Amino acid sequence: MICGNKTAPEPSAFAATVLDLLADLQVATPKINGYFAATKKEVVGDASAGNTTVYGVAQCIETITESGCRDCMQVANTDIQRCPPNTDGRAMDVGCFLRYSDSPFFADNETVDIAPFLRTPSNSSRRNGIIGGVVGGAALLFLVIALLVWFKRWTTSKDLPIRGDILGATELRGPINYKYKDLSAATNKFSHQNKLGEGGFGEVYKGVLKNEKIVAIKKLTITQSQRAKLDYESEVKLISNVHHRNLIRLLGCCNKGPELLLVYEYMKNSSLDKYIFGERRGSLNWKQRCDIILGTARGLSYLHEEFHVCIIHRDIKSSNILLDDDFQPKIADFGLARLLPQDKSHLSTKFAGTFGQKSHDTTPDPDAFLLKKAWTLYEKNMHQELVEESLDGNEYEAEEVKRMVEIGLMCTQSAAALRPSMSQVVVMLKSRGSTETRPITKPTIIDSAAEASTSTASSASLATLSITQISSR
Template sequence: MRALASLTRQLWLGTTAVGATDFNTTAQQVLKDLQIATPKIIGFFAATKTQLAGAAIYAIAQCAETVSESGCLDCLTVGYNNIEVCLPNTEGRAFDAGCFMRYSETAFFADNQTIDITPFLQQGSSSKKGAIIGGVVGGVALIVILLALIALLRWYKKPKKVRRGDILGATDLKGPVSYRYKDLKAATKNFSEENKLGEGGFGDVYKGTLKNGKIVAVKKLILGASGKIDDQFESEVKLISNVHHRNLVRLLGCCSKGQERILVYEYMANKSLDRFLFGEVKDSLNWKQRYDIILGTAKGLAYLHEDFHVCIIHRDIKTSNILLDDEMQPRIADFGLARLLPEDQSHLSTRFAGTLGYTAPEYAIHGQLSEKADAYSFGVVLLEIVSGQKNSELRTDANGEFLLKRAWKLYEEERHLELVDKKLDGEEYDVEEVKKVIEIALLCIQASAGARPTMSEVVASLKGKNSLGQIRPSMPVFVESNFRTRPADTSTSTASSTSNATASISMLSAR
């Protein structure tokens, strides 16, 4: 059973819970507690697991970090009222631009992600504060009382936020910073070649130094002359600027001037992963760094697909779109203009905008886009990280095989370790861990989208919480084209469109 009330932005799934009365009562209390506690928690995020007889209730609540504590409470109050009508169904969700709530009888996060919200439910702090203030005021002179009153007046005399009159009445998200064109022009030295970081199908990227000394990445978009540019640009940029995760490059702001649209991102000094894997940077990545990059990238994608209040599909995951911060942690770039998947559709058809070699066959050939297209691309990237070989290049040895065919052949023959990059020291990695990573990669590049794991399942497996190894992968597929792929760029820009290419699906055994 599935019902969707689009006007109230509710979604309830599954069937009526076994022991509906107990489930209903417990779930109501869990959601009420989350509504109260979440605004008091740094980061505005809480996840809980509550045991029932023979079952459990998994629940989360989250607000955008850009809203205030009171704004978060207001939004979750409305969210609670909406999600409450989903009970006693086994799963329900309520969301808006400012917040998101979800409960389920099925685990959708790892147990170690839960937090104890009890301390945030305790009352009485306000009365204690009042007693202290009363005692102090009662024992001081009139001048001190007057000074205290003046201080209180200044404290409370703050400008009130203007609320958006949407259907849920939730607090509006904070919009992206609006940069002036002349400031960005000056920051990038008039978008000079010496400041160019890279090129891509959606525009060029430049290094910019703002007046306050902050270094940023400035992307000049190429969006064409569509009459819908303004609406699409404003709505999508506003949404994406509120996506905050440690493994995603943050969109800081934007600029519009005439037909030009510019995005301003965090600057990543280490640039992109492909520079470290394929020889531009002399220092090789060790296995721990590679494993951290794999896990961090998976976490970033899982957040985009499942944890943000709208499902965001990247469409172009590849090594040049994975940037590295100062601590060599991965940050996924170029999801700023990604298509958004509606909650009530399993996939949507759209113009192809990926990179052949990384692209799932159902998307490249039929234009069918879902989260599993990102899972496929992730699988290819994972094999590149393990092997140090580009998927689009033939090996220079006698076999001369492409990466995906080579990986499958070695897996079938149980010779996994021969795929590992020869630059890695055999003493520094765990053999079983490497095997697990390779098998996860092969599961991600299965021909059928339904056979691929979700990114949250990948994260759980990488963290050792469960194993995908019990599911043996079948022979993967890849997409080939009638043209030679150009070298991958090292920018924060999206890959070039391949709409003029002729693509076909090939089974690996046929190569």
């Protein structure tokens, strides 16, 4: 549970509205397909104080049952009750998330009509019972939690501090701890035949566990100092609690052997890199490519703005986007950049561009640099020339191509204030028609042969992802 530090102008009226809204979300969310609800409610109070609105969001992971979602929401709602009359509060339990605020943090078109899910004969008494029970037991709950926190601090006072105290705000379930010998056996002692690939963080192997479950096992290349192990344990515990349909699921880890290992769910269709540059190039149709773009944006939006800790990937590229059986994208290696030494802000500072259709970590031919080519075509209103030749022209419309290219260019603008957030990118990708509401400024990276920032250029690759030949940074 995390509470804001600002008190509402009308504390009593605001707190009552928050409790009512949260109770509605607790009842409705488990009944909604997808276990997601976003709603708002006006605060009824002194008119002279101005109109105030409470915005609320509740969500359970999709793999949970309805009863499991209901139980999880009850725990989250109980925790968050201590926040009002503060203007912002959020609570998380294993499997669900709940938040309210007096400031909008979702678009109006993303709200859900929860009224149909509240119409039960006993709803009013049930909701009143929930509120009354929570308020009545708040003092006892606070006392128990205070004792537990005091005991935990007393027993761990001699431990080294974890970087950033990223887990201090909530209790998260840790990953499964695997034995090194079991993971070694699953990969046939990390044989070359089982190697799936390698990247900035280490090599990845296909493994078959004792229960016959197929997994992907990554051997991290970070050092194994005491501080590194503490950061590793903290970060892995955080990442293992990130659940989203467009993010690779971390199943477990191992830090007792000669290497630090991470165990992920296995993706049969491998990485997007093979469909853009490799042996499967040209096999994705237009709809599949658009779904991959949208899914990738949704995953990044969740990491940036929806998870209770902001996670910046720093290394978005086609080889870090994996595809499931239905060719839906799942972002890999998110959060691992936080394990790098703190004096390194990016995985690579080399200028990366495109020689025709493939990315390289060397200075490219200026005329072949993808971003420069995209900008030139944009200025000439020739967006469609950026489409890969293998695509069937009957599968897409020129306006749709134009919209995708414009979104990509909006993400590459030099001034950060001019770039859209990832949640705004998701909305634009789902909308129809042109997205160009204001002039797009020319990215200065086009005119510079100096070292390029990974974070800026990676945004550029997002919208053009799968539609054309993309830059790996």
